[in-house]
Amino acid sequence: MSLDYVKFTPGFGKFMPKEYRDMVEHGPFGKKISVSQVGMFKEILEEHPMCAGCAMTLFIRLAIIAFPNPEDTITVGTAGCGRLAISQAAIPFVYGNYGDQNGVASGLTRGLRLRFGDKPKDVVVMAGDGGMADIGFAQTLHSWFRKEKFTTIMLDNEVYGNTGGQESGMTNRNQVLKMAPLGKKFEKMDMLGMAKVAGCAYVATVVPNNPRRVESVIKKAVLVAREIGPSYIQAYTSCNIEYAIPTDKVMEDAKTVEDDRYKFSEYITDEAKEYLSQLYGYKEYLPKPATAVGKQ
Amino acid sequence: MYLVANIDTGICAATSCKLCTQYCPEANTILYNNDAGKDKGLKYGSAYVAVDRCKGCAQCVWVCDNMAKHNAIKMEMIDQIGDTALTQNVTYGEKNSSATLASPIRG
Ligand SMILES: Cc1ncc(C[n+]2csc(CCOP(=O)(O)OP(=O)(O)O)c2C)c(N)n1
Ligand code: SF4
Ligand code: SF4
Ligand code: SF4
Numbered sequence: 001m002s003l004d005y006v007k008f009t010p011g012f013g014k015f016m017p018k019e020y021r022d023m024v025e026h027g028p029f030g031k032k033i034s035v036s037q038v039g040m041f042k043e044i045l046e047e048h049p050m051c052a053g054c055a056m057t058l059f060i061r062l063a064i065i066a067f068p069n070p071e072d073t074i075t076v077g078t079a080g081c082g083r084l085a086i087s088q089a090a091i092p093f094v095y096g097n098y099g100d101q102n103g104v105a106s107g108l109t110r111g112l113r114l115r116f117g118d119k120p121k122d123v124v125v126m127a128g129d130g131g132m133a134d135i136g137f138a139q140t141l142h143s144w145f146r147k148e149k150f151t152t153i154m155l156d157n158e159v160y161g162n163t164g165g166q167e168s169g170m171t172n173r174n175q176v177l178k179m180a181p182l183g184k185k186f187e188k189m190d191m192l193g194m195a196k197v198a199g200c201a202y203v204a205t206v207v208p209n210n211p212r213r214v215e216s217v218i219k220k221a222v223l224v225a226r227e228i229g230p231s232y233i234q235a236y237t238s239c240n241i242e243y244a245i246p247t248d249k250v251m252e253d254a255k256t257v258e259d260d261r262y263k264f265s266e267y268i269t270d271e272a273k274e275y276l277s278q279l280y281g282y283k284e285y286l287p288k289p290a291t292a293v294g295k296q
Numbered sequence: 297m298y299l300v301a302n303i304d305t306g307i308c309a310a311t312s313c314k315l316c317t318q319y320c321p322e323a324n325t326i327l328y329n330n331d332a333g334k335d336k337g338l339k340y341g342s343a344y345v346a347v348d349r350c351k352g353c354a355q356c357v358w359v360c361d362n363m364a365k366h367n368a369i370k371m372e373m374i375d376q377i378g379d380t381a382l383t384q385n386v387t388y389g390e391k392n393s394s395a396t397l398a399s400p401i402r403g
Contacts, residue, residue, distance in 0.1 A: 018383070022388055036318075040328050040330075040388075040391055040392055040393055041393075044323075045324075046324075052321075052351035052353040053351070055321070057321035058320070058321040062318075064323075209319075247353035247355060248354035248357060249358070
């Protein structure tokens with residue numbers, strides 16, 4: 001049904017811009033596409049004004065490729081760098097006021113369920129660490145406590161990038177930034193711990209220097225949010241401008257930070273494990289066969 | 297003038313590991329032609345860059361040099377690059393994409 005909007009009005013195809021025609025004819029809508037096939041199909045993310053070499057850009061690109069059903073997905077964002085790209089994809093994007101994104105997504109998710117019943121429409125919030133852990137903190141936490149069924153992705157560049165380098169709750173202690181010249185006085189907030197306490201069914205940390213892993217966690221998070229409950233992904237997406245990382249060293253930095261303090265982690269409830277294994281064939285979550293008595 | 301990534305088809309088509317495009321921050325920029333290099337007996341096809349979308353970050357160079365260890369990508373001045381791929385000349389197939397080359401300066 002929703003694939004209806006990714007086709008031409010009869011007779012108009014040849015008048016559409018090339019990018020649009022490529023997207024309709026060779027895009028990922030209605031197909032099973034994976035990160036390993038990039039370069040051979042038309043991606044639904046278009047050109048945008050984010051900085052050259054930004055790791056957040058790469059993460060957003062990979063996340064959009066990983067959406068299990070892009071034709072049935074709606075993204076929600078807010079002020080901050082990420083929305084400059086997220087809004088330039090051929091899937092609907094809703095702009096929440098700064099900090100309101102999880103409130104907006106809650107209403108949207110409920111409305112879509114009323115309108116479309118059990119046909120899945122995936123709602124995915126992608127916003128910066130400032131928008132999510134500082135200004136939108138209450139709305140983020142409350143959406144989790146209310147068990148709203150959508151995915152929340154933090155684009156954690158550990159700074160307010162879009163406004164020129166203020167510290168956020170997710171900045172590391174002692175970090176000096178342009179607008180934090182004395183260094184941050186407090187620890188980085190434990191949003192992962194809070195997501196678990198607040199009842200998220202799937203929580204993961206990821207760094208974009210491993211594209212296949214980004215794909216895997218995004219898919220799981222979106223699928224879990226369909227039926228089980230809220231999911232949260234925290235992605236290290238460095239700001240090469242505010243952290244002065246040369247663009248050709250951005251992946252080297254990602255690797256160093258991953259090895260040091262942003263190791264891959266995944267938390268999943270038993271209910272979510274059962275659901276992923278039963279409905280979507282995730283073998284890793286199948287119950288381990290009990291060892292037969294007497295056999296070693 | 298400004299720098300864009302340029303992929304040496306000869307080196308890339310000898311292995312074509314398909315790593316760089318997974319790391320380019322820009323969408324639809326490093327593409328693959330499975331048939332590139334076949335005329336020279338190379339069997340794997342090659343990556344190529346739609347230079348009008350390239351922002352010149354050189355992340356792909358780092359990936360090809362350090363992860364793939366193939367050293368197939370160099371940053372070059374857009375007016376020195378000769379004929380190359382541009383989005384408007386790219387054709388997508390079933391499981392492939394290809395481009396007729398044109399001058400990035402004259403289009
Ligand atoms: C209510 C409101 N307050 C402040 C702003 C100004 N503002 C725009 S972007 C931004 C910071 C974004 O930082 P973050 O959320 O960490 O995202 P980043 O740009 O780092 O990706 C701020 C404070 C705003 N747009 N709206
Ligand atoms: S300011 Fe930083 S986070 Fe924002 S687009 Fe530029 S590099 Fe990326
Ligand atoms: S990383 Fe290098 S060798 Fe591998 S596909 Fe890209 S250009 Fe070719
Ligand atoms: S230089 Fe940057 S934008 Fe250009 S192709 Fe390489 S990774 Fe992509």
